Each structure stands twice: as C-alpha cells, then as structure tokens.
Amino acid sequence: MTDTDMTLAAVDSGPEAEAEGLTPGQIFRQRLFGHTGFLIGAGLLLLIALIALLAPYIAPHDPFQQSLANRMLPPVWAEGGNPDYLLGTDQNGRDYLSRLIYGTRVSITIGVGAATIGMLIGVTLGVLAGYFGGWVDHAISFLLTAQLALPGLLLAMALVFIIGPSIWVVIGIVGVLHWTYYLVVTRAATQRIRSLDFVAAAAASGATPRQIIWHEILPNLASSIIVIFTFELGIAILAESSLSFLGVGIQPPTPSWGLMIAEGKQAMFYRPWLVVLPGICLFLLVIGANLMGDGLRDITSPEGRSK
Amino acid sequence: MTRLLDIQGLSVSLPLPNGTLHAVRDVSLSLDQGGTLGIVGESGSGKSMSALALMRLLPRGADCRATRLALAGQDLRDLDDRSFTRQIAGPRIGMIFQEPMTSLNPVYTIGRQMTEGAVMRGLLSGAEARRKAIDLLDRVGIPDPEGRMGQYPHQMSGGQRQRVMIAMTLMLDPDLLIADEPTTALDVTVQAQILDLLDDLRRERQMGMILISHDLAVVAERSDHVAVMYGGEIIEQGASQAVLRAPAHPYTQSLLQAIPQLGDAPARLGAIPGTVPSLMSQPLGCVFAPRCAHARAECTAARPPERQHGPDHYCLCVLTTPPTGRRMAEPLRAHAEPVGEAVISARAVSQVFHSRKGLFGPKREIKALNKVDLTLKRGETLALIGESGSGKSTLARILLGLATPTSGEVTMLGRPVAELSGAERAGFVQPIFQDPYSSLNPRRRLSEIIARPLVLRGEKERADQAVRDAMDLVRLPKRLLHAYPSQLSGGQRQRVAIARALVTRPEALICDEPTSALDVSVQAQILNLLDDLRAEMGLTCLIITHDMAVVHQIADRVAVMYQGRIVEEGATAQVLSHPSDAYTINLLAAAPRFETKPEEIEVAE
Numbered sequence: 001m002t003d004t005d006m007t008l009a010a011v012d013s014g015p016e017a018e019a020e021g022l023t024p025g026q027i028f029r030q031r032l033f034g035h036t037g038f039l040i041g042a043g044l045l046l047l048i049a050l051i052a053l054l055a056p057y058i059a060p061h062d063p064f065q066q067s068l069a070n071r072m073l074p075p076v077w078a079e080g081g082n083p084d085y086l087l088g089t090d091q092n093g094r095d096y097l098s099r100l101i102y103g104t105r106v107s108i109t110i111g112v113g114a115a116t117i118g119m120l121i122g123v124t125l126g127v128l129a130g131y132f133g134g135w136v137d138h139a140i141s142f143l144l145t146a147q148l149a150l151p152g153l154l155l156a157m158a159l160v161f162i163i164g165p166s167i168w169v170v171i172g173i174v175g176v177l178h179w180t181y182y183l184v185v186t187r188a189a190t191q192r193i194r195s196l197d198f199v200a201a202a203a204a205s206g207a208t209p210r211q212i213i214w215h216e217i218l219p220n221l222a223s224s225i226i227v228i229f230t231f232e233l234g235i236a237i238l239a240e241s242s243l244s245f246l247g248v249g250i251q252p253p254t255p256s257w258g259l260m261i262a263e264g265k266q267a268m269f270y271r272p273w274l275v276v277l278p279g280i281c282l283f284l285l286v287i288g289a290n291l292m293g294d295g296l297r298d299i300t301s302p303e304g305r306s307k
Numbered sequence: 308m309t310r311l312l313d314i315q316g317l318s319v320s321l322p323l324p325n326g327t328l329h330a331v332r333d334v335s336l337s338l339d340q341g342g343t344l345g346i347v348g349e350s351g352s353g354k355s356m357s358a359l360a361l362m363r364l365l366p367r368g369a370d371c372r373a374t375r376l377a378l379a380g381q382d383l384r385d386l387d388d389r390s391f392t393r394q395i396a397g398p399r400i401g402m403i404f405q406e407p408m409t410s411l412n413p414v415y416t417i418g419r420q421m422t423e424g425a426v427m428r429g430l431l432s433g434a435e436a437r438r439k440a441i442d443l444l445d446r447v448g449i450p451d452p453e454g455r456m457g458q459y460p461h462q463m464s465g466g467q468r469q470r471v472m473i474a475m476t477l478m479l480d481p482d483l484l485i486a487d488e489p490t491t492a493l494d495v496t497v498q499a500q501i502l503d504l505l506d507d508l509r510r511e512r513q514m515g516m517i518l519i520s521h522d523l524a525v526v527a528e529r530s531d532h533v534a535v536m537y538g539g540e541i542i543e544q545g546a547s548q549a550v551l552r553a554p555a556h557p558y559t560q561s562l563l564q565a566i567p568q569l570g571d572a573p574a575r576l577g578a579i580p581g582t583v584p585s586l587m588s589q590p591l592g593c594v595f596a597p598r599c600a601h602a603r604a605e606c607t608a609a610r611p612p613e614r615q616h617g618p619d620h621y622c623l624c625v626l627t628t629p630p631t632g633r634r635m636a637e638p639l640r641a642h643a644e645p646v647g648e649a650v651i652s653a654r655a656v657s658q659v660f661h662s663r664k665g666l667f668g669p670k671r672e673i674k675a676l677n678k679v680d681l682t683l684k685r686g687e688t689l690a691l692i693g694e695s696g697s698g699k700s701t702l703a704r705i706l707l708g709l710a711t712p713t714s715g716e717v718t719m720l721g722r723p724v725a726e727l728s729g730a731e732r733a734g735f736v737q738p739i740f741q742d743p744y745s746s747l748n749p750r751r752r753l754s755e756i757i758a759r760p761l762v763l764r765g766e767k768e769r770a771d772q773a774v775r776d777a778m779d780l781v782r783l784p785k786r787l788l789h790a791y792p793s794q795l796s797g798g799q800r801q802r803v804a805i806a807r808a809l810v811t812r813p814e815a816l817i818c819d820e821p822t823s824a825l826d827v828s829v830q831a832q833i834l835n836l837l838d839d840l841r842a843e844m845g846l847t848c849l850i851i852t853h854d855m856a857v858v859h860q861i862a863d864r865v866a867v868m869y870q871g872r873i874v875e876e877g878a879t880a881q882v883l884s885h886p887s888d889a890y891t892i893n894l895l896a897a898a899p900r901f902e903t904k905p906e907e908i909e910v911a912e
Contacts, residue, residue, distance in 0.1 A: 197746035198756075201807065204707050204738045205760035206729030215759075219750040 031299045038295020041230075044288030052104040060086070061095035063102040063255050068093050075273055087277055091263065096274075099255040100281055106256040107237050107285060110171050114236035115229050117175025122182025123225060127213055129183070130190025137187075144183055152177050153242060160248040170249050174239045182228050186221055193217050223296070230293030234286040241282060257282050309379070311483060311515040312338040312361075316374035319353070319360050326587045330356040330369075332539045338483070338532070341513040345530030345547065347523055349826035350797075351583050353539040354519050358485050362402055363391055379482065397424055401476030405488040407468035411460040417444075418456030421475045430479070443474040447504060466497035473504065483515040484508075490525070494694035495853060499897035502529055521826065523566060524899035527551045532619075535559050538584045538594035545620030555614075555622040555629040558595045565831035567860035569883070569900050575637040575838065576831035576860070582796045583826070593625070601630045641841035647685030650815060650847060651706055651736065654680055656715030658701050658871075675701045676712065677871040683815065688841065688848040690858040690879065692894070693868030699851045702868070703819050706849070708732045730764050737808035741820035743800035747792040753803055754788045760811045777806040780843075781836060798829035805836065815847040822857065834860055855898040859883055867891045 032038065051058065073088040074081050075096075081088065087097040129140035159173050193199065194217070202212050241258025243249030245265075250256035252263070257278040264274025319331040331353040338344045346354045360371045361383075376383045378399060386395065404410045412420060421443075422436035431439065437456070444452035447470040460468055469489065476484060486505060490498035506529060509516045520526050526533055527547055534544040535556065543556040554560045564577030581598040584590070592607040593599070599606065603625070611625045622629070658676040675698045683689050683706075693699045704710040705717060708724045717724040720735060737760075740746040747756055757777055758770040766773075778785060781802040792800055801821065808816060821837070822830040834857065840846055852858060858865050858879060865882045867875040867890065875888040886892045 197740035197742060198748045200704075200709060201738060201740065201746055201804070202759065202763075203709055203729075204733060204736075205763050205811070206733040207759075207763050208729075211763065216748055220748070222750075 028299065035295045035299055037291045038299060041288045041291025041293075041295055044284055045292055048104055048285055048288065049108060051101055052108045055101050055105055059095075059098035059101045060084075061098040063094060063098040064253055066092045066094055072267070072271055074271070075277075078273075088273060090260070090274060091267065096277060099260060100257070100278060103255040103257045103260060103278065103281070104285075106167065106250055106254065107240065107282070109167065110174065110240040111233040111237040111285075111289070113171035114174035114178060114239070115232040117172065118178040118232055118236070119182055119225065119229055121176065122179030122228075123186050123221070125179070126183040126186030127190050127217065127221070130187040131194055131209065131213060131217065133191070140183070140187075144180055147177075147180055150177075153239070153246075156239070156243060157246060157248050160243065165248055165251050167250060167254070170240055170243060174236050174243075178232055178236060178239070181232065182225070185224055185228055189221055189224060190217055193220050227293050227297045230289045230296065234289040234293075237282065237285055237289075309340045310337060311340045311342070311379055312336070312517075313375060313377045314357075314361070314373060315376075316372070317357060317360060317376070318372050319356050319365060320370045321366060322368050322370075323587075329586050329589050330539055331360065332589065334536075334539075334541050336534060336541070336544075338515045338517065340482075340515060341509070342532060343509065343516045343518060343530040345526035345533045346517065346519045346536060347521065347526045347533060348536035349521060349583055349828060351586070352536040353586075354536045355487055356539075357536075358402070358487055358517060358519055362396055362400060362485065363388065364402075393428065397481070398428070398430070398479045399481055400483045400485060401479065401481035402485045402487065403469070403472050403476055403489045405491050407465050407472055407492060410472055411468055413460050416457050416459055417463075417471055421456075421471070421478055424475075425478050428479075436478070439478060440474070443477050444471070446508075447471070447474045447477075448500075449474070466493055466501065469493060469497075469501055470504070473501075473508070477508065477512075480512070481514065483517070485517045485519070487519045488521065489518075491521070495855075495899075496694065496893055496897040498525075499899070502899075505529075522899065523551065523562065523827070528899055535562075538590075539586050540594055540623065542595060542624070543620075543622040545617065545622075549617050549620040553616075553620075555616040555620065556595075556624050557599050557601050557626075557630055560630070561600075562827060565828045567831075567834065567856040569856050569859050569898065573639055573860050575639060576835055578831040578835055579828040582798065582829075593623070601626060639838050641688075641838050649682045650685050651717070651719050651849075652680075652682040653702070653706060653712075654716050654718075656680075656702070656705060656712045656717060658698070658705065658710070659713045674871055676705075678715070679868075679871070679873055681706075681866060681873060681876075683847060683849050685814075685847050686845060687863045688850060688861055690862035690865045691849060691851045691868060692853065692855070692858055692865060694853060694894075697868040698871040699868050700819055703738070703817050703849070703851055707736060707738055707817055733760060733764070733813070734811055735813055736815040736817060737811065737813040739801075739804055739808050739816055739818040739821050742824050743797050743804055744792075744824070746804045747800055749792055752789050752791055753783075753795075756792070756803060757807045757810055760807060764811065773810050774806075777810040780809055780840065781806045796829075797825050798832055801825060801829075801833055802836070805833075805840075809840070809844075812844075813846075815849070817849045817851075819851045820853070821850065823852065823854065830857075837861060855883070855895060856900075867894070 067089070070082065070085065070089050071091060071093045073085050075088045076083055076086050085095050085097070087100065090096055090099065125140050125143070129137040156173050156177055160169060163169050199212055199216055202216050207215070240249055240256065241261065244256050244258030245262040247262065250259050252259060260278040261275050264271065264278070268275050314334065314336045317331060317334040318329070321328040321330055334353070334357055336344065336357070346357065348354045356365070359365050361376070365371055373384065378395065383391065383395060418437065418440060421440040422433065425431040425436045425439070426433055441452045441456060444455055449455050449467060449470055463471065489505065490501050493501065502525065505516065508514065518526060518530050530547055532545070533547045533550045534541045535550065535558070536542070537558050543550055543554065543559050550559065551563070554563060561577055561579045565579060567573070567576060579598055584594060584597065592609055593611045596602045596606040605625055611623050613621050613623055614627065616622055616629065656676055656679045657674070660673040660675055661670055679702060681702070691699050691702070701710070705712050708717070708719070708727065711725065719727060719732065724732065754774055757774045761767065761770040761773055774788070775785065778788070783799065783802050783806060787795065787799070792803070795803065822833050825833060837848070838861070841848065850857070850861060862879045865877065865879045866873050867882070867888065869890045875882060875886065875891045882891065883895065886895055
C-alpha cells in the first residue's frame with residue numbers, strides 16, 4: 001500500500017495540472033479571439049443580422065413606395081444624384097437603399113431556414129448510415145447518389161413552378177436540395193467515432209443505440225456540423241438569388257437581392273448600380289459566412305491552425 | 308575504431324501556439340564505426356526528435372542547434388539542405404521508421420520504390436538497381452524477391468514491409484542506420500526476426516546503428532552502448548552492461564524496477580510517481596528532481612554535473628555515489644483465491660466475418676474464431692495471450708455480449724448471454740480498453756464520464772457519491788472531477804477508464820491490452836492498481852495481452868491463442884516454464900528479456 005500511496009501523493013502534486021490548467025472552453029475562446037478571418041466573418045454576419053432585425057428603424061423610405069417622378073435616380077455620389085435617395089432608385093422609383101435593407105431579411109431568412117432544413121435531413125441520414133451501416137447505409141448512400149445526379153437548379157425551378165412561388169416554398173425546396181454535404185461528412189465522422197472505444201464502453205454499460213447517438217456521437221459531430229452550416233448558409237443564399245433571378249424565387253414587389261439583380265439586368269449597361277449594389281451585398285453576406293466557416297474549422301481542429 | 312558520429316550540445320525547440328517546446332536539450336552522443344547505440348526513454352523524452360534532427364526531418368519551424376554535428380569527421384552543419392539531401396540523407400545515413408504500414412507509398416510497386424533513390428541520384432543504372440534490389444530483398448528474407456518487385460505494399464504483411472523498408476535503406480549502402488522503434492508495431496515473434504536481421508546486416512557491412520526504443524529489454528539485448536533519455540536530456544549513458552546492470556541515475560534505477568521481469572517471482576512493481584515533465588519551460592535544475600526519491604535542495608537549484616561512474620559510464624546527478632537503498636521486492640497483495648464456479652464461459656464459439664469487394668464483388672470469408680472454448684472462473688485472473696489478428700479482441704467483444712458469435716454459445720452466470728439485458732450484463736462485467744485516448748468521450752467531463760454507467764442504469768441520485776468512491780479506488784485526485792480527458796496524461800486517462808468500469812461495482816473486468824499504450828513507468832502504476840483492486844474487491848479478471856512479462860506479473864492462468872484457436876491453456880507458472888505447444892515455445896523464446904535477473908542489478912561503485 002505504501003508504494004501506491006507514494007505514487008498518489010506525487011500524482012496529486014504533479015506539475016501537469018497547473019501547466020495545462022485551461023479548460024477546453026478557455027482554449028476555445030482564446031483561439032476564437034486570435035483568429036482574424038473568423039472575427040471579420042462573424043463581424044460581417046452580425047452586422048447584416050442587425051440590419052435585418054432593425055430594418056424598419058434604419059430604412060429611410062418605405063421599400064414599396066413608388067414614385068414615378070424619381071425613377072432610375074443614380075446614387076448620391078454620381079452625377080444627378082439626390083441626397084434624399086442615398087443609393088438612388090429603381091425602375092419604379094423605389095428607394096434602393098431601403099429595398100436593400102429589407103432584402104437582407106429575405107436573404108437571411110432563406111439562408112438560415114434552408115441550411116437548417118438541409119442540416120436536419122443530412123445529419124439524420126448521415127448518423128443513421130454511419131451508425132447502423134449495412135443495408136441502412138446502402139439505402140442512404142443510394143439516395144445520396146441519386147440526389148447528386150439530379151440537376152439541382154432545374155429541379156428547384158420545376159418544383160417552385162408546380163407548387164407555386166412563396167418565400168416558404170423557396171426555403172423548403174432549397175433546404176431539401178442541399179443536404180448532401182452534411183450527409184457525407186457526418187456519415188464518415190460517425191463511422192469513425194462509432195469504432196472508438198468509448199462507444200463500446202457505453203454499449204457495455206447497457207446504453208441503447210439512441211442513447212449512444214445522442215450522448216456520445218452527436219456532441220463530437222457538433223463542430224463539423226456548425227462549419228458545414230455556415231457554408232450551406234452561403235450556398236442557400238446564392239441559390240435563392242439564382243431562383244429569384246430566373247423568376248421562380250421571390251416574387252415582386254417583395255425586395256430580395258437576387259430579384260433586384262434580375263430586375264436591374266435590362267438597364268445594366270446604362271444603370272450598372274442596379275446590379276452592382278445588390279451584388280456587393282450578396283458578396284459580403286456569402287464571404288462573411290464562408291470566412292466564419294473557415295475560421296470555425298480552424299478553431300475547432302485539434303492542431304488549432306491559427307491565422 | 309574510428310568515430311562515425313559525433314554530436315555535441317544538440318538542442319531542439321519547437322514553437323507551439325502556446326509557447327516553445329524544448330524537446331531536446333544539450334544532448335551529446337557519439338558512435339564508433341560498426342557500433343550500436345541504443346537510445347531509450349519514455350514517450351516525449353526527445354529520443355525520436357534527436358534522430359530527426361540528425362536527419363533534418365524536424366517539423367517546420369523547429370529550431371535546431373548543436374556545437375558539433377560530425378559524420379566521419381565531416382561537419383554536417385556546413386551543408387545546405389540541398390547538398391545534405393543529395394550527399395547525406397540516403398547514401399550516408401539511412402532511417403527506418405516505426406510504422407511499416409505507412410512508411411511505404413501504397414500506389415507504387417515495391418520495385419519502383421526501391422530502385423528510385425539510387426537511379427535518381429545517378430548512382431546505378433536501372434538494370435543494376437533492379438539486380439541489387441532483388442539481391443537485397445533476398446538478403447532480408449523476402450521469399451520470391453523477383454516476383455515481389457512488381458507487388459504493391461498492401462500485398463505484404465507488416466513484418467515483410469519492415470523488411471522491405473530495411474532493404475530499401477540498404478540500397479544506398481549507408482554508413483549509419485537509424486532505426487526509430489523499428490519493431491514497436493510488430494508482433495513479438497516478428498520483432499525478434501527483424502532485430503536479428505538488423506544485427507546481422509550491421510555486422511556484415513560494418514554499419515553504425517542507432518536503435519531507438521522505449522523497450523529497455525530490446526535495447527539491452529541489441530546494443531553495446533546505451534543512452535537513457537528523460538525530459539529531453541540524456542541523463543545517463545555508457546556501455547549497455549554497465550548502464551543496465553549497475554544503473555547510476557535514480558531514474559534508470561526506477562525504470563528497471565518498473566518492468567515486470569519474466570525470470571523472477573512476480574512482485575509489486577516499483578512505479579515511478581508522477582508523470583513525465585512538461586517541456587514547455589526549461590527546468591533550472593535536474594529534470595527528474597520532481598519525481599526523484601532522492602531529490603534534495605541542490606537538485607532544483609542548478610543543473611546536476613556530469614559524473615563518471617566507470618571507464619565508460621556517465622550520469623547526470625548530484626549524488627556522487629548512486630543511491631543504494633534498493634527497494635525490497637514487495638509481494639503482490641492479491642493472492643490466488645480459491646477459484647470458484649465458472650462465471651463466463653464460451654463453448655465452441657466461432658466467428659466468421661464476410662467481406663465483399665465493392666457492391667458486386669465476390670464474397671470472402673474470414674474465420675476470426677474457430678471453435679473456441681474458454682471459461683473464466685470466479686476470483687481468478689486469466690490472461691489471454693496472442694499476436695495481432697489471433698482473434699483475442701473479437702473473443703473479448705463476444706464475452707462482453709457486444710457481438711454475437713456466428714455459432715457457439717456464451718453463458719454468463721449460468722445463463723445464455725443473449726438472454727441477459729444490457730443492464731444485467733453491465734452490472735456483472737465491464738470492459739477496459741487498450742487506448743485510453745479513444746476510450747473516453749473527449750466532449751464530456753470526467754464526472755459525466757464516470758457517472759454515465761450509473762445514469763444509464765437509472766441510479767442518478769447516488770451517482771455523485773459513487774463517482775467520488777470510484778475515483779478514490781483508482782487513486783485519482785478529486786480536483787480532476789470537472790476536467791476534460793484532453794487535460795489528462797495517458798496513465799490518468801486509463802485510471803478514469805478503470806473508474807468508469809468500477810462505478811457500478813461489477814464482479815468481473817475484461818481488460819483488452821490495458822497497458823500496451825502506456826509507458827513502462829505508467830504501466831507499473833496500472834498493474835499495481837489492478838493488483839490492489841483484486842485484493843480489495845476480489846475482482847475476476849480476463850486480461851488480454853501480447854506481453855509475456857505482463858502475463859507473468861498478473862495472471863493465475865493463461866490461455867494462448869493462435870489463428871482463432873486456443874492452442875494451450877494452463878496455470879501461468881506451468882505454461883511459462885514448460886510450454887507444450889510449439890507456438891507457445893516460439894512466443895516465449897521471442898520475448899525480449901534482460902540477461903540479468905533483478906537481484907543482479909547491483910548498484911555501481
């Protein structure tokens with residue numbers, strides 16, 4: 001006994017506890033605030049989210065208010081600009097800045113909504129395929145192959161055409177078409193985690209598959225799911241823009257960036273700002289989401305690549 | 308003899324996100340032509356780093372300094388990277404790595420990989436290189452070398468790949484061969500063959516060899532000089548016989564006492580308290596002082612001086628005469644209990660795995676277990692020994708009820724295991740796994756991990772107290788209650804895994820290689836702990852291992868597995884001293900051991 005006691009005393013006062021006293025949470029926070037890309041991305045997204053929330057308070061005009069006297073005004077810095085309309089007006093004389101601000105709401109709603117629907121479908125299927133394997137895996141992999149073989153945009157157009165366009169339909173369809181990435185990643189990760197000993201230890205303690213998935217596997221998938229979510233957010237926003245541009249997405253007069261680009265395209269050569277301004281908004285939102293996704297991937301990876 | 312390699316004052320530091328890691332500090336080594344230098348140390352002691360520094364294979368950003376770095380008189384520090392790669396790495400110094408499964412490129416044939424280096428350097432023509440490669444493959448003992456030239460690495464076993472790796476290094480006729488844990492990933496019988504081969508080749512070619520290993524027995528057997536590394540420093544070096552027979556440094560002494568010895572009556576192991584030091588800050592004094600039983604004030608004040616303890620035996624320690632108070636061998640606490648009734652038994656258990664190449668490929672059958680009979684009786688410790696792929700882990704999963712055998716029957720407490728509910732099984736038997744890094748969920752705190760089996764049984768209310776009791780049992784300090792696994796060392800993690808297994812107060816444990824991922828000193832702590840637990844709780848244990856010395860240390864009875872069958876079974880003493888099966892005899896002969904018995908480890912003058 002004396003031998004073990006001595007061992008104990010020394011383990012207790014071992015130097016490693018003090019040296020590595022940071023909890024994973026503290027290390028995570030340290031990495032979070034040391035990552036420039038992540039900070040820029042998160043800052044952009046936060047700003048855009050605030051604009052969407054506070055749209056009624058910050059928009060200078062009613063986005064639906066037409067004023068035929070003030071059609072196609074250029075932005076204030078261009079020749080003929082009107083200080084009342086900072087970013088000019090569109091074909092129907094509606095204030096472009098207000099429409100861009102309200103358009104943020106549509107883009108964010110669709111991005112978050114569609115990415116969430118895709119996540120629910122993809123993660124569920126991925127975990128099931130990875131955990132149970134066998135014929136479940138075969139069936140889900142077949143579904144994945146089938147989905148990947150479908151021309152996404154064409155299918156989305158057809159579906160919107162059949163069901164009828166509305167923002168909820170667009171969210172649903174974009175979401176239902178964007179789950180493959182989640183599935184591929186979570187399936188592989190689940191297969192790997194499933195073979196680790198702590199899963200076997202849980203099974204040997206009488207845990208059911210459901211308990212193992214919720215308690216042992218999902219927490220370990222969380223970081224990769226968050227990363228994919230930010231990527232899919234950008235992709236879904238672009239998909240909405242494409243659909244709106246093609247005329248089967250958001251319907252006028254609802255302001256949406258994609259729709260605004262579509263409406264501006266006839267006058268693109270004479271009034272380029274009609275296309276450029278919503279394009280810049282779209283770019284900022286997508287790059288914000290991607291930077292944040294990249295950052296999260298770096299921060300949550302074990303080696304902690306910090307830039 | 309001429310001096311082949313001379314390293315003086317080698318230091319390596321690595322920049323990490325949270326500081327600088329001083330991996331190697333002021334290391335001086337030398338090696339004569341045709342000699343063997345063994346470098347031993349626990350993980351993180353800097354032994355591989357020193358070799359990588361010599362080969363200029365350090366991770367990017369590493370800072371490497373030395374006052375002298377000479378190969379046969381030529382100072383290597385003067386060479387730029389380009390000429391180093393052309394002239395030294397390969398033609399002068401060859402290196403063999405630990406993992407034969409990953410050190411060959413899977414997309415090229417063996418022939419191409421072997422001849423590439425020589426042809427690219429313009430040393431040999433294609434045809435000459437091919438002839439030489441075939442000769443060398445033949446020399447390292449690969450059957451049908453010509454046919455093998457066209458094969459890919461995956462078509463060979465691990466031992467064969469390591470042979471190919473050796474042959475490949477020899478293609479350029481190096482003067483110095485660095486073998487970094489060349490046999491750690493291999494089975495014991497293969498290990499002996501590979502080490503013999505390296506020995507023969509070294510003698511034939513008058514090569515110098517650096518053998519890096521964590522296994523003292525391997526180094527003791529195979530090298531004439533030994534350097535013992537700890538915490539990035541060489542704390543003792545000299546002739547193997549002197550260092551390992553009469554160690555002068557307290558660390559080397561404790562390390563030798565921590566190893567279970569085959570030739571001796573099993574006794575408590577001399578575990579070294581504490582854990583390997585963090586190398587993030589350079590210690591002012593002796594690097595071993597915090598764990599040293601003989602530490603005094605001056606140890607932490609300044610670096611200890613180098614003292615000579617014999618014609619060729621140096622040691623970094625303040626003590627002028629090495630400590631002599633050798634710990635008396637303490638008997639094991641657990642006694643061979645009068646063995647009770649059978650608690651888990653397997654009758655004619657077979658397991659067949661089917662695999663299929665692709666969706667429509669032909670079916671293949673792999674027989675992992677072939678009609679195995681095994682009985683675990685109450686109160687005993689049964690060791691199941693065998694090499695990788697012999698089916699021992701598959702059998703463990705079946706005995707735990709985690710897998711269903713293709714045929715045969717497993718009974719637990721007299722009832723078929725399939726009839727028992729998960730909770731009943733869990734209440735009786737719990738597993739402990741090999742790799743403490745994968746057996747704990749990295750996203751959960753220790754308190755949650757240890758309490759989990761209780762929560763699953765719906766005994767949440769008594770979890771708090773039970774967790775504390777279990778932590779006491781495995782000697783884990785309470786302050787770790789809310790730590791995450793990533794904050795613990797390997798030995799602490801294995802204690803957590805044992806605490807989780809014991810929290811439901813099971814009567815039996817099935818331990819799958821419980822110490823093979825751990826360092827020698829930590830292994831001693833865990834083996835002593837298992838001894839304590841047997842004495843205190845009367846546990847029934849099934850221990851799966853590949854290490855004969857561990858069997859000898861802990862088991863009452865042993866079963867030897869080979870290719871899915873049990874080839875020999877009996878009392879440990881009986882099987883180890885008078886093995887009857889040819890395979891067991893082989894296995895015992897191959898196990899590396901010290902030529903000396905511990906009683907002979909006397910202290911230097």
